Amino acid sequence: MKKVTIRTLAKMKREQTPIAMITAYDYPSAMLVEEAGADVILVGDSLGMVVLGYDSTIPVTLADMIHHTKAVTRGAKRAMVIADLPFLVAHLSRDEVLKAAGRLMQEANAYGVKLEGGSEIIDQMQALVQAGVPVMAHLGLQPQSVNKLGGYLIQGKDPSSALHLIEEAKKVEAAGAFALVLECVPEELARQIRDEISIPVIGIGAGRYCDGQVLVFHDVLQIGGGDFQPSFVKRYADVGELIKQGIRSYVEEVKGQQFPAEKHVSHLSPETEQHLYGGGQKEKEGIL
Ligand SMILES: Nc1nc(=O)c2c([nH]1)NC[C@@H]1CN(c3ccc(C(=O)N[C@@H](CCC(=O)O)C(=O)O)cc3)CN21
Numbered sequence: 559m560k561k562v563t564i565r566t567l568a569k570m571k572r573e574q575t576p577i578a579m580i581t582a583y584d585y586p587s588a589m590l591v592e593e594a595g596a597d598v599i600l601v602g603d604s605l606g607m608v609v610l611g612y613d614s615t616i617p618v619t620l621a622d623m624i625h626h627t628k629a630v631t632r633g634a635k636r637a638m639v640i641a642d643l644p645f646l647v648a649h650l651s652r653d654e655v656l657k658a659a660g661r662l663m664q665e666a667n668a669y670g671v672k673l674e675g676g677s678e679i680i681d682q683m684q685a686l687v688q689a690g691v692p693v694m695a696h697l698g699l700q701p702q703s704v705n706k707l708g709g710y711l712i713q714g715k716d717p718s719s720a721l722h723l724i725e726e727a728k729k730v731e732a733a734g735a736f737a738l739v740l741e742c743v744p745e746e747l748a749r750q751i752r753d754e755i756s757i758p759v760i761g762i763g764a765g766r767y768c769d770g771q772v773l774v775f776h777d778v779l780q781i782g783g784g785d786f787q788p789s790f791v792k793r794y795a796d797v798g799e800l801i802k803q804g805i806r807s808y809v810e811e812v813k814g815q816q817f818p819a820e821k822h823v824s825h826l827s828p829e830t831e832q833h834l835y836g837g838g839q840k841e842k843e844g845i846l
């Protein structure tokens with residue numbers, strides 16, 4: 559078992575081996591995605607939406623991220639585990655950002671952190687890299703800015719924003735980021751960015767020409783989410799339906815008294831039963 563490191567991902571880009579990244583938020587899901595072959599596990603702040611039920615990622619705290627990252631890293635032995643810095647944290651002072659990343663790495667055992675943003679947080683990014691924190695950048699659609707943006711909209715569609723995005727990608731590379739997540743941009747633009755920077759570009763809604771792809775666990779498996787189904791998501795299994803079927807059978811068997819059956823129960827030893835009830839069936843039924 560060889561651990562995935564920043565060097566593994568750099569080599570994958572060089573050799574054009576696609577990088578498979580997916581989110582996970584707890585111990586069993588981390589084990590499953592690792593066993594399924596994922597290279598990178600993202601403890602995304604999307605956990606606020608898919609496991610905590612918030613309607614954006616804004617309410618997610620550093621304490622939430624630490625709590626979930628701890629569970630994920632216990633389940634992942636080979637895959638690289640990256641944790642999102644939650645809303646606002648990357649914009650705090652260098653000291654505060656270093657402390658937050660330090661907690662994710664030291665307390666929660668993350669390999670590194672992901673930050674939404676470019677030039678506005680470049681100082682913080684450099685400080686992290688200088689301190690030895692592997693930094694994954696995140697450009698294009700930045701969900702933590704949803705209120706400012708007015709929705710989860712595709713980014714880089716017009717010439718000036720496309721050119722701006724290319725410049726931002728070069729800046730995060732220069733700041734020392736080891737990889738870049740590019741979210742919801744036209745694939746032609748993602749392709750150009752992939753070609754113009756030497757760090758791996760991992761896309762979500764960024765088309766076919768990235769060095770890797772990332773999706774949210776619950777989207778891939780169709781767990782919860784209801785009507786949330788952006789066009790870039792592909793659903794690979796209907797685990798939500800499977801869970802519902804399993805639980806429905808359990809509920810029906812409890813109500814129909816088919817569960818528990820003989821093989822699920824324990825019994826007193828004959829001696830103890832004799833001692834307590836003297837073999838009398840009436841008293842025995844009396845305590846049941
Ligand atoms: N379950 C889940 N999956 C995600 O991928 C995800 C989250 N939650 N929460 C945090 C962010 C929010 N994300 C989103 C949410 C919605 C769209 C969306 O509806 N996009 C439109 C584009 C609209 C346009 O044309 O500009 C789409 O149809 O893809 C995209 C990304 C990605 N992240």
Ligand SMILES: CC(C)C(=O)C(=O)O
Pocket residue numbers: 581600601602603604605642739741762772773774
């Ligand atoms: C969608 C990915 C890139 C993310 O940031 C998250 O899951 O929070």
Ligand SMILES: [Mg+2]
Pocket residue numbers: 602603604615642701
């Ligand atoms: Mg995120």
